Amino acid sequence: AQKITQTQPGMFVQEKEAVTLDCTYDTSDPSYGLFWYKQPSSGEMIFLIYQGSYDQQNATEGRYSLNFQKARKSANLVISASQLGDSAMYFCAMRDIGSGANSKLTFGKGITLSVRP
Amino acid sequence: NAGVMQNPRHLVRRRGQEARLRCSPMKGHSHVYWYRQLPEEGLKFMVYLQKENIIDESGMPKERFSAEFPKEGPSILRIQQVVRGDSAAYFCASSPQGGTPSGTDTQYFGPGTRLTVL
Numbered sequence: 466a467q468k469i470t471q472t473q474p475g476m477f478v479q480e481k482e483a484v485t486l487d488c489t490y491d492t493s494d495p496s497y498g499l500f501w502y503k504q505p506s507s508g509e510m511i512f513l514i515y516q517g518s519y520d521q522q523n524a525t526e527g528r529y530s531l532n533f534q535k536a537r538k539s540a541n542l543v544i545s546a547s548q549l550g551d552s553a554m555y556f557c558a559m560r561d562i563g564s565g566a567n568s569k570l571t572f573g574k575g576i577t578l579s580v581r582p
Numbered sequence: 583n584a585g586v587m588q589n590p591r592h593l594v595r596r597r598g599q600e601a602r603l604r605c606s607p608m609k610g611h612s613h614v615y616w617y618r619q620l621p622e623e624g625l626k627f628m629v630y631l632q633k634e635n636i637i638d639e640s641g642m643p644k645e646r647f648s649a650e651f652p653k654e655g656p657s658i659l660r661i662q663q664v665v666r667g668d669s670a671a672y673f674c675a676s677s678p679q680g681g682t683p684s685g686t687d688t689q690y691f692g693p694g695t696r697l698t699v700l
Contacts, residue, residue, distance in 0.1 A: 469624075500688070510625070510673060510691035556624055569615060569638060570675075570689060572624035 467492045469557050469573035476578045478547045485532070486542040486576050488557030498560045499540040500570065501531065505553040513555075516540055544578075552580045584609065586676050586692035587656075594698045595664050603659040603695045607676030614657045615689060616649060619671040631657060664699045671696050 468491040478484035490499065501513040516524045516531045524531040532541040544551055554577050558570040587606040595601050607614050612633055617625040630638040631651035642649070646664075651657040661668055675689035 502691070508671065508696070509693045510675075512688055512690060515688060558625075569627040569630055569641070570617075570625070571627070572617075574622075574624045 467494075467497075467559050467561060467571040469559055469571055471557055471573035471576050473576045476576055478544075478578065478580055480549060480580055480582050481546055483543060483545045484547055484578065486544070486555050486557075486578065488540045488542065488573060490538050490540060490557070490559050492538075492559065492561065494561045496561070499531070499533070500558040500560070501529070501540075501542045502556045502558060502572075503551075503553045504556060504575070505550075510556075514542065547580045549580050549582060552578060554578075586611075586674055586690055588672075588674050588692035588695050590695060591693060592696045592698070594700065596700050597665055598663050601661040601664050601668070601697055603661075603672050603674075603697070605657040605659070605674030605676075605692060607657070607674075608690055611676035611678050611690075613677045614651050615675040615677075616657075616659050617673045617675065619673060619694075621670075625673060628659070661697075664697075666699045669697055669699045 470489045473487050497518045499516045503511045503513055514524050514526045514529045514531050516533045523533050528545045530543045554575045556575045557573045560570050561568055586608055589604050614631045616628040618628055619625045627641040629642050629649045634653050646662045648660045671694045673694045674692045677687045677689045
């Protein structure tokens with residue numbers, strides 16, 4: 466069974482600084498995908514970034530990058546140059562590709578990020 | 583291109599009533615997923631559907647819950663005889679037709695329906 470672990474307490478970062486949100490995962494499948502989603506106080510789920518288990522390079526999307534360490538089974542999200550609008554809940558999720566590219570996502574419990582002006 | 587649409591955004595029901603939640607996937611998407619989020623928790627998978635077919639319902643409670651995705655119209659998540667424990671945010675996600683070998687078939691989420699059972 467797949468498992469996502471997000472154990473950091475509420476995170477705080479100063480505006481314009483970088484912050485790393487931790488995510489570790491557990492799976493016995495060799496093929497999987499890792500996702501990060503943002504959930505602001507308004508409640509919607511916003512896709513941020515994706516990393517495939519066979520990708521050679523860490524994924525980047527604008528100010529978001531994923532620090533993927535396969536041997537350690539970690540997929541930490543790095544947000545550079547934090548903005549006040551980055552204050553939100555952040556969820557790490559995994560999908561087992563081996564059972565079909567459209568299979569379900571398994572989510573962690575999330576991390577609350579607060580950006581201070 | 584409109585995103586995933588869900589309605590209603592907020593739904594209040596009394597114990598024993600029925601709740602019907604609707605989801606219209608993004609244009610061109612034929613895969614729909616339903617997730618439930620309890621307060622202070624991450625999302626939990628409920629069911630995965632394609633047009634007229636339930637592909638994976640391993641996360642659905644055995645009783646009172648059902649889902650459909652008809653050939654025409656939105657996907658419906660139906661909860662019969664609601665109880666207070668059903669109060670949660672219910673999210674629908676969709677993904678494009680067909681998977682990709684690299685697994686980059688991202689699921690895009692709707693705004694959710696907040697169900698409150700009195």
